[in-house]
Amino acid sequence: QVRVMESGGGSVQTGGSLRLSCVASPVIDSCMGWFRQAPGKQREGVTAIYAGGQRTLYSNSVKGRFTISQDNGKNTVYLQMNNLKPEDSAMYYCAAGTLAACNAWSSSGPGTGTRFESWGQGTQVTVSS
16 A cells, blocks of 8 residues: 655745645555645545646646646655645645546545545645735
8 A cells, every 4th residue: 555745834925835745655656636624624635646647636726726746756746836825724635546536536526535545644734814
């Protein structure tokens, strides 16, 4: 089973940028995703990427501001977050899964990630106004 570990969270002001990293061990899985959960709210899908990076998926709330990418040589998936807003504040989690996870997202929307099998411990992102 793939293990993942996130890093790169922090505090920024509205309009700022952050880049999160997710290192997968031993290798990037068939589907890698980023999820977030704010206090008192349900976990929500942010973005996902198919193995090889040929296809990406985004939630409507981050489309055009966030970009997911992967570096297979480093077994790392990145989440570049630009034009951050206070409502982006949350704990961000990296998740790994099979193609079924990305296919489910593609057909039914991001959901809460129940098809993903491995999760990191999370990294906090705080955006102040």
